Amino acid sequence: MRKEQVLNAAEQCFRAEGFHAASMSRIAAGAKMSVGHIYQYFESKEAIIIALCERRFSEFEKLLTAADQGMHAASASFVEAWISQFAWWIDPVRAPLTLEIMAEAGRNPKVAAVVMGIDRHFRDIMRHSVVPLAKLRPEEQIEERLEAIIMLAHGMTSRITADPNANPDRIIAAFRLAVQTLLT
Amino acid sequence: MRKEQVLNAAEQCFRAEGFHAASMSRIAAGAKMSVGHIYQYFESKEAIIIALCERRFSEFEKLLTAADQGMHAASASFVEAWISQFAWWIDPVRAPLTLEIMAEAGRNPKVAAVVMGIDRHFRDIMRHSVVPLAKLRPEEQIEERLEAIIMLAHGMTSRITADPNANPDRIIAAFRLAVQTLLT
């Protein structure tokens, strides 16, 4: 679809230059379309930004629900497998744009709404599928633990973005240790 | 000083609009100076961005070294006091700009260098003053624990930025629980 074409090109531009430094003409060039043509599919540049945020949202949502389904085959190593899926967060290609989205969320309420949607869903899935497996007792500050795990996930994108030469395995290892510590 | 005047105005503009959407003319208006005059103190807009990153760097560095000095009066509650200082990271006024810096670090190597400087110093201080107090044994994956704490700190800024109505105390409480869990 044409929309996908635009979003793919926009994703590349936004990653390289940021939302506001990227230009419609360079996005058009990347999408091999004319600028005017893009405006038949998106009413403005901001609409492209929002659509891109939502696409990223659904990517991660797919991972989350997949994890939720896998839960039914519950095993001791499920938490371990669940953690591995967080490689998504530190894909060095994906992380910079995720961070750009987070920064934009600070000033664009529409973007903030999308991000809050991710985080809420993220937390719900954890409460529903991971917490029972970890056999945490209710009095053990479960909400704080979930909040900390979300923070860790966001922190991973910051770390990998600031230092692109950082070893992703090292980052994931730290995340794994922290989550295991928090869930036992 | 005039430089401070510019940096203060730039900080406001950058926070409200981001590095690339903010304009020199609006920065000048905020600083109550003319655009031309600003160029006598900063050779370019990028120079302002870098200077601002470094100023933020030194703010947090001050906190870190203060914590390092306080260590000599070592007590069981020192780690607790140390944690409290991290309120800095989630000042809702400061967090959005910190996140903007992180996003910019993903594409501007000069900014990335500043950020990596913070994180390295942060880790060094922890290794030198917090780890001994926590009485962690060397084999207990200390580096992973430190990495996780840095991730938590960065994650806090993301969380508070995406949801400005979030309760900072709740965020700090999660951070405190996670750090305590990681250091014992």
Add this chain to the structure above:
DNA sequence: ATAAAAAGAATGATCGTTCATTCTTTATAG
């Protein structure tokens, strides 16, 4: 021939930066 798809020129605003100019202060000379 008609309608949809696509292109790209045109528009007006704004960008970062420069520069000729004016104002304000300090230094020098009588």
Add this chain to the structure above:
DNA sequence: CTATAAAGAATGAACGATCATTCTTTTTAT
């Protein structure tokens, strides 16, 4: 002390480039 010269601070208009968006034209397909 006063008048003049030099220096530095500050201005804002002007520049060329580029921005997001619109509009007219051309291409394509039915």
